Amino acid sequence: MDHEIIDDEQLKRLVNEVFEESFETNTELLKADAMIFEDIGLDSLDIVDLVVALQKKFKVQIRDDERIRSIRTLGDIYQFIINLKNEGHISEV
Amino acid sequence: MKRVVITGRGVVSALGSDLSSLMEGLSEGKSSVKAMPDWEGYKGLRSLLGAPAELQNEKEIPRKARRSMGRLSLFGVKAAEQAIRDGKVDENLLTSNRFGCVMGSTMGGAGDFLEAFSTILRNYDISELSSMSFFKCLSHTVTMNVAQYLGIKGYVMAASAACASSLQALGLGYELIRSGRQDVLLCGGAEELHPIVTGTFDILYATSTHYNETPSLSPRPFDKKRDGLVCGEGAGVLLLEEYEHAINRGAPIYGEVIGYSTCGSGTHVSQSSREGMRACMKDALKDAQLNPEDVDYVSAHATATLQGDQAEAAAIGDVFGGQVPVSSLKGYIGHTLGASGAIELAASLEMIAQSIIYPTLNLYDIDPQCNQITHVMKPLKKDIRVVVKNCFAFGGINAALIVRKLNN
Structure with a gap:
C-alpha cells in the first residue's frame, strides 16, 4: 500500500481544506484560536457535516468519539486530529 | 367571496432564467430540448433527451440558506424572488402573517435521493450522510426552502401531485384568498431534470425514444409522429393577491383567477x-x-x-x-x-x-x-x-x- 506519512502542519492544512470546501470559509478566518460557532459561523447542523467531512478527509471514524463534544476552536480540531494520528488512527490521507 | 388577482410572476425554464426569456423563446419557436449523452450510463434508459435549465448566481444565496437547497429548490427560490420583485412586495408584507406560500414538486430532489441512497447503500452505513440530505429529499423541500429563505410566516403548505403540483398550489392559494384566510401567497412549483426522473416514465413507455439524434423534433404534442414526453426542469411562481389589497398598494395586475x-x-x-x-x-x-x-x-x-x-x-x-x-x-x-x-x-x-x-x-x-x-x-x-x-x-x-x- 502506498502510505504517505503526514506531519502536523499538513494535517492542519487538510483541516482548513475541509472548512474551505464544505463551508466556503474564507481562509483568513482559519486561525487556531477562531471559535467554530462564533468566529467561523458554523451551527449545530454544520457540525454533523464537519464530522462527515473530517471522516472522509482523514479516513477515520470519529462520529462516536466523545472528545468531539469538547471542541470549541479550530485549534481544538487541529489537536484532536493530531491526537488521532498519534494514536495510530490516521496514517494516510 | 373575495376576488383573486395575479400580481407577480417568476419563471426559470430551459429557455432562460426569467419570464421574458421564455416568451422570447416561444416567439422564436425555439426548442430547448437537448441530447443527454451522459445518461447513456443508465442501463435500460431509452430516452436520452432533456430540456435542461441553467442555474444562475445561486451563490448569491447565503450558504446557510443554500445548504438545504437541492437543484429544484434553487430554481424555486430564483422564481419566487422574481415574483416578489415583479409584484413590488416589501419586507413588511412578505413577513406578515397574511402572506403565505404554497408550492410543490413531484418529490424531493431526484439527484439528492440518488446521492443519499448511494451513500447509505455503499456499506449500509448512515454515518456518512450529510445533515442536509433529508432536507433536500423531503417532498416539501421547495416550499420549505422558499418559505425559510424569504422569511414567510403565513400559511405554508406543499402541494405534491406530480404534474399537477403547481396548479394545485395555485388552486389552493386561490381558495385561501377567496375565503379571506390570506391576503397574498406565493404559489407555484419546481422540478429538476434527472435521468432517474426520465427513467420513471421510460419504464412505462411514456418517454420519447425515437428522436435521440434529433432532439429539437421532440416532444410533439398531438402530432401523428409523437412518441412520448421529454422531461424539462425549472420553476414557476405566481403571486396571488386579494383584489382590493393589490389595488390599495398599487401592485401590478396581470390577470384574475x-x-x-x-x-x-x-x-x-x-x-x-x-x-x-x-x-x-x-x-x-x-x-x-x-x-x-x-x-x-x-x-x-x-x-x-x-x-x-x-x-x-x-x-x-x-x-x-x-x-x-x-x-x-x-x-x-x-x-x-x-x-x-x-x-x-x-x-x-x-x-x-x-x-x-x-x-x-x-x-x-x-x-x-x-x-x-x-x-x-x-x-x-x-x-x-x-x-x-x-x-x-x-x-x-x-x-x-x-x-x-x-x-x-
Whole structure:
C-alpha cells in the first residue's frame, strides 16, 4: 500500500481544506484560536457535516468519539486530529 | 367571496432564467430540448433527451440558506424572488402573517435521493450522510426552502401531485384568498431534470425514444409522429393577491383567477381519463360561472404521450366543442412536471397581454385521434380574455384553473 506519512502542519492544512470546501470559509478566518460557532459561523447542523467531512478527509471514524463534544476552536480540531494520528488512527490521507 | 388577482410572476425554464426569456423563446419557436449523452450510463434508459435549465448566481444565496437547497429548490427560490420583485412586495408584507406560500414538486430532489441512497447503500452505513440530505429529499423541500429563505410566516403548505403540483398550489392559494384566510401567497412549483426522473416514465413507455439524434423534433404534442414526453426542469411562481389589497398598494395586475377545480379520475394510476379531465374542466367553468364559449384559449397539458394527448383532445372537444384554440408548450421547454402548471400559466398571462397564442411546437401532422379541437399551429393574433390551464397527473389527479384579463 502506498502510505504517505503526514506531519502536523499538513494535517492542519487538510483541516482548513475541509472548512474551505464544505463551508466556503474564507481562509483568513482559519486561525487556531477562531471559535467554530462564533468566529467561523458554523451551527449545530454544520457540525454533523464537519464530522462527515473530517471522516472522509482523514479516513477515520470519529462520529462516536466523545472528545468531539469538547471542541470549541479550530485549534481544538487541529489537536484532536493530531491526537488521532498519534494514536495510530490516521496514517494516510 | 373575495376576488383573486395575479400580481407577480417568476419563471426559470430551459429557455432562460426569467419570464421574458421564455416568451422570447416561444416567439422564436425555439426548442430547448437537448441530447443527454451522459445518461447513456443508465442501463435500460431509452430516452436520452432533456430540456435542461441553467442555474444562475445561486451563490448569491447565503450558504446557510443554500445548504438545504437541492437543484429544484434553487430554481424555486430564483422564481419566487422574481415574483416578489415583479409584484413590488416589501419586507413588511412578505413577513406578515397574511402572506403565505404554497408550492410543490413531484418529490424531493431526484439527484439528492440518488446521492443519499448511494451513500447509505455503499456499506449500509448512515454515518456518512450529510445533515442536509433529508432536507433536500423531503417532498416539501421547495416550499420549505422558499418559505425559510424569504422569511414567510403565513400559511405554508406543499402541494405534491406530480404534474399537477403547481396548479394545485395555485388552486389552493386561490381558495385561501377567496375565503379571506390570506391576503397574498406565493404559489407555484419546481422540478429538476434527472435521468432517474426520465427513467420513471421510460419504464412505462411514456418517454420519447425515437428522436435521440434529433432532439429539437421532440416532444410533439398531438402530432401523428409523437412518441412520448421529454422531461424539462425549472420553476414557476405566481403571486396571488386579494383584489382590493393589490389595488390599495398599487401592485401590478396581470390577470384574475376566476375558477379552479381539482378532482380524481378514480380509474387508473397512469392512464389518462377523458371523463375525469372533462369533469375537471366543467367544474372549473362552473366555479368561474362561465360557459364554454366564453373561453378564448386552452393551454393544454398535452405532453406528447400517445394516450394522454388523445384523451385530453377528446375531453377538450367534449367540453368546448371544436372552436376554442388549443396549444401545448411542452415542445419548447419539455415537460416540467410539477412546475409546468405555473410556468405555462405565466406564459399564458403574457399571451393575454400580447394578444397572441403561441403554437404547439413540432405539431405538423395532427393525429386523427386528436383532431376534434382547433390546434394552434402558427402564432395566432387574438384578443384573449379567458384562458383555461390544464394539468393532469399520474395517479388520476386532474386540475384546471381559469384566469381572465382584468379590465383597467
